[in-house]
Amino acid sequence: MKKYLIAFVICYAGIIATAEAQVGIFLGPSFGYGPGHGRMHRGYPGQYQNLPPFQPSVNVSFGYGFPNLDKDALPEFTNTYKGNVSSQTGPITGSIDYRFSRAMSIGVLVTHGNVKVPYYDYNNSSAPAFTGSLDNWAIMFNMMNYIPAGERVTPYIRTAIGINTWKQNFTDPAGTKLNLAGNPSELAYQVGLGADFYLSKNAALFIEGGYGKYIVHGGISFKF
Secondary structure (H helix, E strand, O other): OHHHHHHHHHHHHHHHHHHHHHHHHHHOOEEEEOOOOOOEEEEOOOOHHHOOOOOOEEEEEEEEEEOOHHHHHOOOOOOEEEOOOOEEEEEEEEEEEEEEEOOEEEEEEEEEEEEEEEEEEOOEOOOOOEEEEEEEEEEEEEEEEEOOOOOOEEEEEEEEEEEEEEEEEEEOOOOOEOOOOOOOOOEEEEEEEEEEEEOOOOEEEEEEEEEOOOOEEEEEEEEO
16 A cells, blocks of 8 residues: 555656646746735736637546556455455546536546455465455546646546446356355545646547556547
């Protein structure tokens, strides 16, 4: 968990630094007197006036997250412990959002992924006692808060919440299905900080750090 938090902080710092640089380049510095201060300070007044006129849009994005945090939903069993993830896919993500203002959009985020983990017996850890896997689909209400910083870079905050559907499977080393099951949460969520980097007027690459379904997320988005 500690390494995930460090990666998240580094990603956040990079996004903020990029946004500030873009604001400075795009708008240029200005100076003025702040209220109640009697001294000069640096600022960027008229920020939104200098941006192009806003037009509502439908945004469609496709991405891939890593690592798959659904591994944490695999249950614990008496006298066994979980090993490291042996295989994982995704989550693969897709979203469609309506951006109705310069600062916000709402829509739907769908994710799909699977993860497999070996379980070891405390009394015999030389080989897995059995293997557990989870296949997940999640659909979430997706709210994006944007921080306009220029024509090329737009930082954002993602807040998504919805429901999980799970398919569980537990097998012994011979491949025989075991009568085991857990109770993974039906609540799905994702929070993140990211930025869109526009390649053209209607296409952008994005990178995001967060927590919920993934730690790091990247992909491409299109504006219509």
